[in-house]
Amino acid sequence: MGKAESFDFSDMAKYNSDAELTPGNGKKGCFISVLVGILLFFLVVCLVIGVGLLVYFAGKDKNCSDASAGSESSSVAELIDKCKDLIDNGESSVCDTCRRTTTTIPSSTQSPAAILQNVRLPRAVLPELYTVGLQPNMYDGPPEMFTFNGTVRIRVKCHQTTNNITVHINKLNLTEKIRVTGVDPSDGIHYKNHEIDTKRQFLIIYTNSPLLPGHYYDLDLSFIGPLKDDLHGLYLSSYKRNNQIVYAATTQFQATDLRKAFPCFDEPAIKAKFDITLVRKNHMTSLSNMPKISSESRGNGWIADRFNTTPPVSTYLLAFIICDFQYKEDMTANDVRYRAWARPEAVNQTEYALSVGTKILTYFENYFGIPFPLPKQDMIALPDFAAGAMENWGLITYRETAMLYDPQESSESNKQRVAVVVSHELAHQWFGNLVSPSWWDDLWLNEGFASFVEYMGVDHVHPDWKMFDQIVVEDVQDVFNFDGLVTSHPVYVPVAHPDQINEIFDRISYGKGASIIRMMRFFLGEETFREGLKKYLQNLAYKAAFHDDLWFALGNQSALENKGLNVKEIMDTWTLQMNYPVVKVTIMADGSIQITQKRYLRDYGAVDPLKFISPFNYHWEIPFTYTTKSNINFNVTDADIHWMHKTETETISANVPGSDWILGNVMQYGYYRVTYSNDNWNKLINQLDEDHKVFHPINRAQIINDAWNLAMSGDISMTIALKTVNYLDKEKEFIPWKASLRELGYVDSMLERTALYGPFSNFMKKKVSGIFNSSSLSSSNMTHLESFVNTLIAAEACKYGIQSCIDEASRLFHLWMAKPTENPIRSSVRLTVYCSAIRHGDIKEWDFAYKMYQESNVAAEKSRLMIALSCSKEVWVLSRYLQYTKISSEIRKQDATNVIVYISGNAVGRSLAWDFVRSNWDYLLKEQGSVLYKFARLVAGILAKFNTRYDLQQLEDFLKSHPDMGSGTRAFQQAIEKTKSNIRWMDTNYDIVKQWLADQNFL
16 A cells, blocks of 8 residues: 655645354364463453553464463463464464454453454355456446446365355345355255344355365355445546546455455455456446456447456455556566556656656566566556555556656656655565565555665666655654654554554554664665565465564574574564664763663653553664764664664773764664763754764754654753754755754644744744745756755745745746646745745635646646645635535545645644534544545644643543544544643743743844
């Protein structure tokens, strides 16, 4: 899954209990021994008393019945360790208890029986081949009545004697009698009856005689389902051509929505082959994962397209599309047919994505040493799509902004976003598709790897973009903010219910996953990392993996090279516990270096809900590096690492002069913060002021990011953090500016409703004035990263009231209004110009922008305008805009939550957005709550600036009145924690900031 659509306001850039549920899959038996009985009793007791158990799985070789207890380490963690195989092999009641025990602490209203309910499919029978036919009916009548109908034959193999076949089903009606027949004619017909367990989305089909191990059976089902514009499952999309609505049927199955298209074994580890037939009208085109092999007429203008059989694939990676799109085509260097599809009106905007895609696909083939497994690769830009993109094998689906690029209309950041998302999805063709996660608790194996490898792919095509510098601000520092909360979660997080699965499509799975993989690549070294990945992919091709499989492959490679690294021991500390460490670095009197570690929290006073318990008491295996004033080295390698093990304090033998500054975590390769004595902080700040170029841009960004967040937590004084940005008017590089504006943007959001906002704005104006030139709004002779800096500075200049910026933006916008077909505004600064003109204009500017939004054929331009429309200062205009989010003809459903968040970012719109969400809560939960992470992002976005006790009371009252928040539960809990942290920041730092502004004559 591609990264969520994200935007920076400086530019548009960037989820019936009577059934016989037979455990196991026949490979390993599980009998209830005395030990297992004790284990079950122990876990149930823990559930009842509300004690959170921790997650610490060992290798895949252990069995519940053959591990011995009694050692000092025979703790809850070790007991859960013994369930590992059972979880992999089918979720028996014992091991299902293990999993859910580590997932959540039961509330007082939950009974142990409810928590013990098995939500995973049994493994008595498993699919070998699906033969599927689907026919969307979207050509006549009102769209709210559209349906699709279909048939599926699932050939299953029996692995254990059973009297039922249990599959997933959701929102489908069965239309004909179910058939269960033996492939061997002597096996006969076996169907007896069936029931549907709607809570678990199970279709349980009972047989009149036992199904026998080693035998094959065919399960035949016919069904009909609604074809809705709900953005998941098999759903309806549409766009306009000549004021006529054109419909398309498309799919989004991750994580648990193939069951909305046809009954299936809808779990990632249960792979099978698929024969797909799609039935369409003769003026349409159909696409699926594999090449089309035949078409036949079904009469009355209907055509049935049959596709080649897939390799073994997880259900969530299937894709079916019926549309009238067109394509551009190319061949890769290794002769893979590559097509890029879009609406006919936009197909010319696919050329950049196609060019990047062909190069990156070949690069990944060579890097991983494994040819792309399919004969073709399609990519398609969809008008309606909830996520950024989806890695369906051989048919990747994209939101239009993530794939389409117009050199005349799109900005440099649009271009980078297209390249990054294309690279991310192609990385998934190996990480996620070829090797899939055993269960969604290892989602990060998919998303973390793709989120790191995406940088490799883009760096290959555009080395001048310095992607491995950008990862520090785009992922590492970005996810630090999220992961500094007690309501965060481990990278590996057990999940069961679809709402829980949807919740973890978040910055931890993506950003932290990418960050710790980057760290791992650093401490292993590039060649060890690459060879280990090759073996991991080769050994598990077309299979499912647990994260220990990856540690095994990388650990073996490390051992072969005599590096002496226990990869599992190291990486477990980063994946099985949430949050991250802060390392304090001290130069001792004898010149040695003392380092200490502790758990970093944004608010040390926050009450940990103990939903997840650290198996290591919040200690990490830390690859520590450093450089000093007298021995500057930013080209560190794995040979420069000093390992800090799971201890609080260690000493590094050195001879550092007392007059030197020392800088830890060089290039910020490690996923941790660094702090120092006040004396060393001041030495670093003095170096920034005297000659900031002594530090690499990454470490300039790190100093700022660490200082501000350590001040937020109370680890250092806010005065130190404030001094780190004094040098900014001399800074020319993108990475430090991006890091600085993230921290200064937080101060802005805290002060925007206080008396200090004016003085703070004057400070920002001064810092930007040294760099901004109004002519830069029109200048186009810039490199990629120069354009990024220019865009950031222009946005700040107009925001903080530099009159030349406001005047030039207004002039350019009115030139456009005079000639709407000739936009004179450079694409990379259009958002700044649009927003400034609308903020300082009146209704005529807003209405013009909205008209252009409706008429634009370029997705990037539509997105810019959509954001800029939220910049108005008129309450009634913003209120009208909020109402448009409920009308799909005005704002597409995929964009509705984004618009609400944009409006909440406006000081005038903040209360309006919160009132709107509260009054439309049930509607929004119904419409957006099941679409992966969108509802969680809505909650987090509109509440980000809450910082008063009154705000907190509103949140707590609302939570009491709405206890069931579905996929927004964790986001709301985090919003409450962040609000408390914001209140504490105001209480602690308001007067410090006030004095600092006064000292610099801004007050």
